Amino acid sequence: MRDLIAVNYETEQPTVSARNLHEQLHIETPFKKWIDRMCEYGFEEYKDFWTKMSESTGGRPSTEYEISIDMAKQICMIQRSPEGKQIRQYFLDLEKAWNTPEQIFARALKMADKTIDKLKSDNAILIEDNERMKPKEIFADAVSTxxxxxxxxxxxxxxxxxxxxxxxxxxxxxxxxxxxxxxxxxxxxxxxxxxxxxxxxxxxxxxxxxxxxxxxxxxxxxxxxxxxxxxxxxxxxxxx
Incomplete structure (x- = not known):
């Protein structure tokens, strides 16, 4: 499957760059005006799209949008263009691959690894605290008797x-x-x-x-x- 648009899998749900989608759809309307209009189609911030500030090549800050795959598919339908149809099908194929048993199992293993790493980190902190406090506790226990x-x-x-x-x-x-x-x-x-x-x-x-x-x-x-x-x-x- 040719990668038409890069997908970010590091978030809770896969997202794509709205600016990248705008470019791939060959939209002539300026990005800011276009994305503002797209967001008016009932999409919710922090559920369907997320904003962040970044610096452009000219050094001026710009607002970037990360949008969910579902929002991206609906935007593709709204465009009613060959590019929109092609990219929507691309997202549908990605979802099929995303939901195969192998991919679900791989994500579960990844989550388990993150949990294990966090537990190891927490355990290391506890061991360090325990070693630091041990002389004090032994001393306190000794005087208690x-x-x-x-x-x-x-x-x-x-x-x-x-x-x-x-x-x-x-x-x-x-x-x-x-x-x-x-x-x-x-x-x-x-x-x-x-x-x-x-x-x-x-x-x-x-x-x-x-x-x-x-x-x-x-x-x-x-x-x-x-x-x-x-x-x-x-x-x-x-x-x-």
Whole structure:
């Protein structure tokens, strides 16, 4: 079959260039005026034809039209010319070839290949993300099983070693601003909020201090539980 007009098979449905069809039909009417008139025959944009801007040889932008094979066949009928009849028959022959079992199977294989390539690409991204996050996840899982509570300053050191740019004072400030520690100045300053205690993020270590005068004093220290360590590590690493 001689190729009268190049067909684009890369789109959802085969299309041809309206300008190319205009030339092959030997239409004397200027292309822009002709295609505007053709589009008035009930054809719909994004269903029967698609427009795009391109630069002509003179450097001035022009509007190009890609039209469906069905629209091209109807245009050929409208022309009522030998060229129109010949090109319409050409499109009919193309459709027969397009819908043979072999061509349908070939298109199905092509679609399957594209799907496989996309899945491979998505899988590669997931593997890369998994490898990047694995050290963080292992670290977070390890502290979740720990029964040892640590000081907030110690947690700051651990976070810094794992890429979180923080320090003891900065971490205290962040916890106060985000409602984990009491920020009201007084005896409860830097003590866990009720919300944080309900979440089992902290425990309060009480130490009895014997004063030189024989009296005693109770010192309270906020410590981060194993669950709290995992919580803050996951939260702060995710924000990186």
């Amino acid at each position: 720990s029964d040892t509570s640590i000081l907030i300053g110690e947690l700051a050191k651990i976070l810094r070693q794992n890429g979180v740019q923080t320090g003891q004072n900065k971490l205290f400030e962040w916890m106060r601003c985000n409602g984990y520690l009491i920020k009201r100045k007084g005896s409860d300053w830097n003590m866990p909020t009720q919300r944080a205690m309900d979440m089992d993020l902290f425990e309060i270590k009480e130490t009895v201090i014997n004063q030189p005068n024989g009296s005693t004093k109770i010192s309270k220290t906020t410590k981060v539980t194993g669950k709290g360590q995992q919580y803050f590590i996951n939260k702060l690493l995710a924000a990186m």
